[in-house]
Amino acid sequence: MWNELRNLTDDIDYGTPPRDGPMVTLEIDGETVSVPHGSSIMLAAASAGRPIPKLCATDMLEPFGSCRVCLVEIEGRGGYPASCTTPVIDGMKVRTQTETLKKLRKGVLELYLSDFPESELVGGWSEFHQTIIGEGVTTHPFDGSYNHFQAPIDASNPYFLFDPAKCIVCSRCVRACNDIQGAFAITIAGRGFESKVVASQDQSFFESECVSCGACVQACPSHALVEKSLFEGDYVHAESVKA
Numbered sequence: 338m339w340n341e342l343r344n345l346t347d348d349i350d351y352g353t354p355p356r357d358g359p360m361v362t363l364e365i366d367g368e369t370v371s372v373p374h375g376s377s378i379m380l381a382a383a384s385a386g387r388p389i390p391k392l393c394a395t396d397m398l399e400p401f402g403s404c405r406v407c408l409v410e411i412e413g414r415g416g417y418p419a420s421c422t423t424p425v426i427d428g429m430k431v432r433t434q435t436e437t438l439k440k441l442r443k444g445v446l447e448l449y450l451s452d453f454p455e456s457e458l459v460g461g462w463s464e465f466h467q468t469i470i471g472e473g474v475t476t477h478p479f480d481g482s483y484n485h486f487q488a489p490i491d492a493s494n495p496y497f498l499f500d501p502a503k504c505i506v507c508s509r510c511v512r513a514c515n516d517i518q519g520a521f522a523i524t525i526a527g528r529g530f531e532s533k534v535v536a537s538q539d540q541s542f543f544e545s546e547c548v549s550c551g552a553c554v555q556a557c558p559s560h561a562l563v564e565k566s567l568f569e570g571d572y573v574h575a576e577s578v579k580a
C-alpha cells in the first residue's frame with residue numbers, strides 16, 4: 338500500500354503512516370476511497386486527493402493529535418475529531434471543508450500566527466507557511482504581547498540551529514528523535530504557554546545527547562530547527578536565506 342501511494346507522487350505527505358489490512362471503503366467530501374483498515378481519515382483524504390491541513394502530523398511519524406488544525410466532520414457523529422488520530426470505518430461519510438471547519442481552523446492558525454515572528458513570514462517556505470497561506474490566514478486579531486520572540490537561538494550544533502521563536506511546539510522533533518533515531522535527546526518541558534523544546538537536561542544541543550542525525554530538522558514543520566547550510570553568514574532573519 339505504501340509503495341502504491343508513494344508511486345502516485347513522491348511529494349505527498351499522507352499525514353500518518355500506512356497500514357496493512359483489509360480494505361475499508363468510505364466517502365470523503367462525496368469521493369469514494371478505499372484504504373487499509375487502521376488508516377487514519379487524514380491518510381484516506383490525501384489518497385482521495387482531498388488533503389486536510391495539518392501541522393503536527395506527518396506520514397513518517399505516528400500521529401499525536403496536538404495542533405487541532407486537521408478537524409473534520411463525520412456524519413452521525415458529534416464534535417470535530419482530529420482526522421490524524423481518527424481511524425477510518427467502513428461506510429463512514431466525512432466532510433473536510435465545511436464553513437464551520439474553515440472557521441475553526443482559521444481560529445487555531447491565527448493563534449499560532451500571533452506567536453510567530455512577523456519578519457520570518459516574508460519569504461518563508463516551510464510547511465507552516467504553506468498551511469497558513471493555504472487556509473488564507475495572513476493576520477490575526479490578537480495584540481501579540483504574549484510571544485516567544487526574545488527566546489535565545491541555540492546555534493551550538495555545527496549543522497543546525499534551533500530558533501524557539503519559530504517553534505510551534507508540535508512535538509514532531511521529539512517523536513522523530515525517539516521513533517526514528519532512538520536517541521531520546523529532545524523533550525517538551527513545561528505546560529501551556531511555557532511549553533518548550535528542551536535538549537537533554539535543558540542543555541544546548543551541542544552539550545546534549547543529540548547525535549546530529551538530522552531527523553528532528555527534517556521533521557520540523559516551521560523551520561524552528563533548520564540546517565545552517567541554508568543561510569548565508571549569520572542567521573538573522575528570513576532575508577538571509579539562500580536563494
Ligand code: SF4
Nearest residue numbers: 504505507508510557
Ligand atoms: S522545533 Fe519544530 S518540530 Fe520541534 S516542536 Fe518546535 S516546531 Fe515542532
Ligand code: FES
Nearest residue numbers: 402404405407421
Ligand atoms: S495534524 Fe491532526 S491534530 Fe495536528
